[in-house]
Amino acid sequence: MNEASLSLIKNGTDDETCSMLQDFSSKHAQSFAFPELTRSVKQVMVENIVERLNNNCSHRCSLLCLTCLRLLSREKSGLDTMTTEQVLKTLAKTAKLEVYDGSSDVTQDTNSDHPVVIEAQKCLCNLIFNSTAAQRICSGNGCVEGIVQRLKTYEEPLLPHEIKFYDMRMLFLLTALNADIRPKVRYELHGLTYLIEVLDLILKSSDTQATAALSDQDVGLCCEILKILFNLTVTMDRNNLDEEEEAHFMRLVSVLHNLLLSKTVSKEKQEDLQSHTVNLLTNMPKDCYEELLSPVTEGVSAGLDNKDIEYDGKSMESIVALLAFLDYRLEKPKKILKEALTPILHCMCEMCRANRSIRKFCRTKVLPPLRKEVLNLPEEGPAIRNKLCQLLTSPITEVKELVADFLFVLCKENVGRLVKYTGYGNAAGLLASRGLMCGGRGDGEYSSASDESDTEDYDRLKPKVNPVTGRFEEEKIDPMAGMTEEQKEYEAMKLVQCLDKLHKTGIIQPSTIGEDGKPRAVEHILELTEGINIQPENNSDSDS
Numbered sequence: 001m002n003e004a005s006l007s008l009i010k011n012g013t014d015d016e017t018c019s020m021l022q023d024f025s026s027k028h029a030q031s032f033a034f035p036e037l038t039r040s041v042k043q044v045m046v047e048n049i050v051e052r053l054n055n056n057c058s059h060r061c062s063l064l065c066l067t068c069l070r071l072l073s074r075e076k077s078g079l080d081t082m083t084t085e086q087v088l089k090t091l092a093k094t095a096k097l098e099v100y101d102g103s104s105d106v107t108q109d110t111n112s113d114h115p116v117v118i119e120a121q122k123c124l125c126n127l128i129f130n131s132t133a134a135q136r137i138c139s140g141n142g143c144v145e146g147i148v149q150r151l152k153t154y155e156e157p158l159l160p161h162e163i164k165f166y167d168m169r170m171l172f173l174l175t176a177l178n179a180d181i182r183p184k185v186r187y188e189l190h191g192l193t194y195l196i197e198v199l200d201l202i203l204k205s206s207d208t209q210a211t212a213a214l215s216d217q218d219v220g221l222c223c224e225i226l227k228i229l230f231n232l233t234v235t236m237d238r239n240n241l242d243e244e245e246e247a248h249f250m251r252l253v254s255v256l257h258n259l260l261l262s263k264t265v266s267k268e269k270q271e272d273l274q275s276h277t278v279n280l281l282t283n284m285p286k287d288c289y290e291e292l293l294s295p296v297t298e299g300v301s302a303g304l305d306n307k308d309i310e311y312d313g314k315s316m317e318s319i320v321a322l323l324a325f326l327d328y329r330l331e332k333p334k335k336i337l338k339e340a341l342t343p344i345l346h347c348m349c350e351m352c353r354a355n356r357s358i359r360k361f362c363r364t365k366v367l368p369p370l371r372k373e374v375l376n377l378p379e380e381g382p383a384i385r386n387k388l389c390q391l392l393t394s395p396i397t398e399v400k401e402l403v404a405d406f407l408f409v410l411c412k413e414n415v416g417r418l419v420k421y422t423g424y425g426n427a428a429g430l431l432a433s434r435g436l437m438c439g440g441r442g443d444g445e446y447s448s449a450s451d452e453s454d455t456e457d458y459d460r461l462k463p464k465v466n467p468v469t470g471r472f473e474e475e476k477i478d479p480m481a482g483m484t485e486e487q488k489e490y491e492a493m494k495l496v497q498c499l500d501k502l503h504k505t506g507i508i509q510p511s512t513i514g515e516d517g518k519p520r521a522v523e524h525i526l527e528l529t530e531g532i533n534i535q536p537e538n539n540s541d542s543d544s
Contacts, residue, residue, distance in 0.1 A: 001041055009048040009065075014058050021064035025071060032074045043081040046072065050090045059113055066094065066119035073126035083133040088124070089141060095120035097146030114160050121166035128173045139174055139181045147171050148185065151194040155201055161217050168224035175231035186232045192248055195225050195232075199255050203262065213263040219273050222259065226276035233283040241285060253284055253291035260292075260318045274325050278347045286354030292318045293357065311361040319358055322348065323365055323384070330387040338396050345402035352409045356446075363410045367421050371457040378422050378470040385421065392426040404430035412446040423470025435517030496526070 001024070008020050028034065034042070049065045057065070069091070073082055092098065096117050124143070127134040138144070147167045154164055171191075175182050185191035202222055206214045214222070229252070241249070259277050264270040281289075293314040309317045325344055332340040352359035366384050373381065378389040388407060394400045408430060411417040415436050418427050430436075454462070461472045480488055502508045512527065514520035 001037060001045060006041070006044050006048055009045065010051055014061050017052065017057075018061050018064055021061075021068050025064060025067045028071050031071060033077075034072065034075055037078075039078050039081065042072065042078055046081050046087060050087050053090055053094060059116065062094070062113070062116045063119055066091075066116060066123060070119060070123045070126060073123050073130070076130050079127070079131045080133065083127055083131045083137065085137060085141070088127070088134060088137050088143075091120050091124050091127075092138070092141060092143050092146065095124060095146075097143050097150070099142050099145045099149060114163060118160070118162045118166060121163065121170060125166060125169050125173060128170060128177070132177075135174060135178045138170075139178050144171070144174060144181060144185060145189065148189040148191050148194060151191075151198060154198050161221065165217075165221055165224060168221060168228060172224055172227045172231065175228055179235070182232050182235070192229070192232060192252075195229055196248070196252050196255060199225055199259070203255070203258050206262065211263075211265070213265050214269075214273070215265055216269050219264055219269040223272055223276045226273075226280050230276070230280050230283060233280070236283070238283075238285040246285065246287070249285055249288045250291055253281070253288040256281060256284075257292045257294070257318045260321045271325075271328070274321070275343070278322070278325065278344050282343065282347045282350055284350075286350070289351045289355045289358060292351070293355075311364070312357045314357060316358075316361045319351075319361055320365075322351075323362065327384055327387070330384070330391075337391075337394070338399055341391075341399050342402060345399070345406055349402065349406050349409055352406070359410065367407070367410050369455045369458065370421070371455050372461075374458060374461050374465050374470070374472045376471060378426060389422050389426055392422060392429065400429065401433075413441050413443070415441065419467055419470070421470070423466075424468045426470070432519050500524075 005020055008016050012020070037045070046069065049069055053062060053065050069082070073079070094116060124134075124138065128138055147170060150159075150163075150167060153159055171185070175185060199222060202214070202218050206212060206218060256277050259273060262273070264273060293316065296310050296313065296315045309315050309320055322344070326341075326348065329340045329344055348362065352362055366388070373383075379386055379392075388403050391399055391403045392407075394403075404427070407422060408418055411421065415427075415431060418430075424431075464472050464474065466473045480491070483491070499508070499510065503510055510522050510527075511519035512522055
């Protein structure tokens with residue numbers, strides 16, 4: 001880019017400028033760095049392009065100017081030449097993100113040249129993503145107000161999908177990277193209300209289509225909106241909401257219920273939609289989870305019998321969808337297990353704690369009454385319970401703790417019931433962290449009525465179920481049978497010596513249970529015998 005070329009951008013004819021910009025954009029269509037452009041050359045180029053845009057150039061010239069700016073905005077170095085008040089103001093104006101006074105038609109103005117609008121939006125998205133200066137300026141130059149204002153026109157059929165998508169992508173980036181504007185969007189601009197209305201609008205429009213399924217474009221737009229709503233609600237105080245806010249969240253959860261049950265054209269998009277819906281559900285006030293349930297007559301879908309979704313007089317169809325999503329995520333590779341599982345496990349814990357009907361229904365699906373399953377280890381098998389028990393000893397701390405918490409909540413935080421379904425060994429980590437190694441209950445508030453009911457198969461096998469492994473085991477031959485007392489004492493001392501050696505070398509850390517119910521490390525191995533009352537064996541041949 002020489003001096004003559006730079007001059008053409010500013011002073012050349014429309015055709016000359018277009019030809020030069022076309023050559024540059026074709027050459028650098030796949031470029032993410034421009035080492036041949038010095039900072040000063042890049043600055044002059046950006047300034048000349050912006051001046052050309054402000055001079056009402058032709059559609060083709062405007063589009064090529066914005067294409068070149070978009071390519072330059074990919075490079076993170078030297079972005080200060082593009083993140084000035086003037087450049088960002090011009091891009092916002094070109095993207096039609098100006099606040100109107102109501103005297104003009106926003107939709108008509110936006111769609112008068114929508115390829116140019118979209119290209120300007122892409123430039124803004126790149127700059128906001130790569131530059132803190134752009135984030136700060138765009139948070140205060142009217143971009144946010146312009147986006148929220150255009151939200152009100154999304155029902156207009158002439159407004160292209162791409163404009164809606166990049167509006168939402170821009171608002172997501174701003175609310176994610178600049179937390180200071182979240183209260184402004186939520187309270188001053190009433191963004192929460194408008195975003196919920198757009199979600200509802202998308203759902204209603206899909207119902208009128210022949211396939212009754214959300215298109216990939218609709219899913220993409222929904223996901224961007226869900227991400228924005230997550231940003232707007234992630235730091236709110238869920239325990240101190242006024243009546244109006246609570247009503248908004250009730251409506252939002254009702255919309256999320258519909259999204260969970262929506263069909264999509266592609267399976268991959270279905271997972272994306274459910275994933276972002278789950279993320280947002282974790283932010284919802286606990287009283288709102290009731291909106292996930294509906295009267296049975298309104299919730300029956302093809303392929304599901306009433307008995308599969310009905311519980312306590314309510315349709316649990318959305319909860320079935322969440323459990324299916326959990327089961328699907330449990331099959332993810334170990335390397336992405338944390339990212340795949342923590343949101344849905346957190347969501348299930350929150351819902352089951354907050355809503356008795358949801359908890360009881362989830363228990364029937366995840367921890368059904370035991371039958372002959374006790375013939376195998378709790379972690380063996382294809383059921384959700386088996387997959388969750390496998391993760392109770394996972395090296396991924398967050399996953400292990402959330403799985404344990406979910407199962408504990410389903411058991412109404414009753415230690416005996418948890419051990420019954422998982423085995424004491426699998427549950428030991430949670431019990432140790434909560435001071436429940438000696439049994440008892442957690443701190444959760446649950447109804448006193450018990451919903452425990454053992455099957456005949458389990459009752460028959462129960463006497464021989466090993467509480468440590470959680471599996472039925474036949475009685476084993478006593479390895480010390482036939483030994484004299486001296487032999488037993490010798491074997492016991494060998495064991496003590498081995499444990500002491502492992503203790504001293506730091507391989508193991510023996511513990512006892514302290515008064516708080518949590519493990520307490522011992523200083524010497526013989527502390528393990530404290531409190532054990534060893535009675536002398538009764539010998540009938542004794543002289544006494």
